[in-house]
Amino acid sequence: MPKEIFPSSYVCDCGYVSHHFENTIKEMKRLSLKRMQRLGSDDGAHVIIFDGGEMTAMSCPQLGTLRGNHD
Ligand SMILES: [Zn+2]
Structure with missing residues (x-):
């Protein structure tokens, strides 16, 4: 399952790590409420999905959509 590396990076199951600005992630989490x-x-190949204030899934070009560890 994809993992969050605090405060603003995400690790896909394929090993890819996506780095973002901390403010971008804060805004995504806020809007996802x-x-x-x-x-x-x-x-540009992965998509990170936020819902309810946290990352819930990550879409991978190799592995498909992976659920986060929150639900
Ligand atoms: Zn991946």
């Missing part, structure tokens, strides 16, 4: 947010990874 109202509705689901999708954030493209820094390589």
Whole structure:
């Protein structure tokens, strides 16, 4: 399952690590309290999904959509 590296990086099961600005992640989490947010990874191939104030899934070009460890 994808993992969050505090405060603003995400590790896919394929080994890819996507780094983001801390403020970007804070904003994604804040907005996701109202509705689901999708954030493209820094390589443009992955999509990180936020819902309910946290990362819930990551979409991988090799492995498909992977659920986060929150639900
Ligand atoms: Zn991946």
